[in-house]
Amino acid sequence: IPTYEECKNTAAWLLDQQPFRPLLGIVCGSGLGGLADLLKDQKVMSYSEIPHFPQSTVQGHAGKLVFGSLKGTPCVCMQGRFHLYEGHHIQKITFPMKIFKLMGVETVILTNAAGGLNQEYNVGDIMIIKDHINLPGFAGINPLMGPNDERFGLRFPAMSDAYDRELQQLAEKVAIDLGYKEFIRRGVYCTLTGPSFETIAECRMLSMIGADAVGMSTVHEVIAARHCGMRVFAFSLITNQAVMDYDTDMKATHDEVLQTGKDRAHQLEALVATMVPLIKQSKTH
Numbered sequence: 001i002p003t004y005e006e007c008k009n010t011a012a013w014l015l016d017q018q019p020f021r022p023l024l025g026i027v028c029g030s031g032l033g034g035l036a037d038l039l040k041d042q043k044v045m046s047y048s049e050i051p052h053f054p055q056s057t058v059q060g061h062a063g064k065l066v067f068g069s070l071k072g073t074p075c076v077c078m079q080g081r082f083h084l085y086e087g088h089h090i091q092k093i094t095f096p097m098k099i100f101k102l103m104g105v106e107t108v109i110l111t112n113a114a115g116g117l118n119q120e121y122n123v124g125d126i127m128i129i130k131d132h133i134n135l136p137g138f139a140g141i142n143p144l145m146g147p148n149d150e151r152f153g154l155r156f157p158a159m160s161d162a163y164d165r166e167l168q169q170l171a172e173k174v175a176i177d178l179g180y181k182e183f184i185r186r187g188v189y190c191t192l193t194g195p196s197f198e199t200i201a202e203c204r205m206l207s208m209i210g211a212d213a214v215g216m217s218t219v220h221e222v223i224a225a226r227h228c229g230m231r232v233f234a235f236s237l238i239t240n241q242a243v244m245d246y247d248t249d250m251k252a253t254h255d256e257v258l259q260t261g262k263d264r265a266h267q268l269e270a271l272v273a274t275m276v277p278l279i280k281q282s283k284t285h
Ligand SMILES: O=P(O)(O)O[C@H]1O[C@H](CO)[C@@H](O)[C@H]1O
Pocket: 028, 029, 030, 031, 058, 081, 083, 111, 112, 113, 114, 194, 215, 216, 217, 218, 253, 254, 257
């Protein structure tokens, strides 16, 4: 488990290596690493060279930290995130959020690939996350378990306002202006640990408890980011339909997940690129 001092060291090391003082952090979901291409004057670091950083092991997650400027906003972008099923300690999964905070990041945009549970959703839809269900949390898996370091945040942080409502509205408006009305959604994301995809009975249960999409990430990062006071915006790309029915041969595959990411890359990039300059930061740069 990384200590506060180790987090400080990593943040200082990163600031030392390159000229950007990022105000915005981006996390790329499976197959969505192309978002990093939005950044100009890139400075790219491999996770393996960054002190205390875990390594990416999943296809579609390059394992690179990219610094750069997006229409004038200094950004840091994780091309590759960490998942519980890779065997990382939960506090390693959220370690980059602490590093973001200590580098001065104010707003985090998280993206993921997810299975659509809501029957009205189609593959390729973009779902603005309005809330989450931390199902592993019900079984005692929460990134804030253990001693609380007040330098990051409160022992008992609220999560009822985890997903910034102003940013949700902004994203919806930008999406409509870009002509995405037909495939922009707003819904609830539920995380599971994976790596096995869900059974039919599990998908039915998740839908009944109020989830619109299911994945294996994001929620832990969101909890950590909110704990240390960053604003959070997140969206899911619906890369596949969750299987809800015994009369079908349909099944989830990571290949389909990556393929949908490729197909929608252009629209996701346009959404983020249009949104970012409209996000007000408290600091000037
Ligand atoms: O959540 P991201 O990292 O986008 O990836 C999603 O896609 C993978 C499964 O295909 C899982 O890792 C799931 O969490």
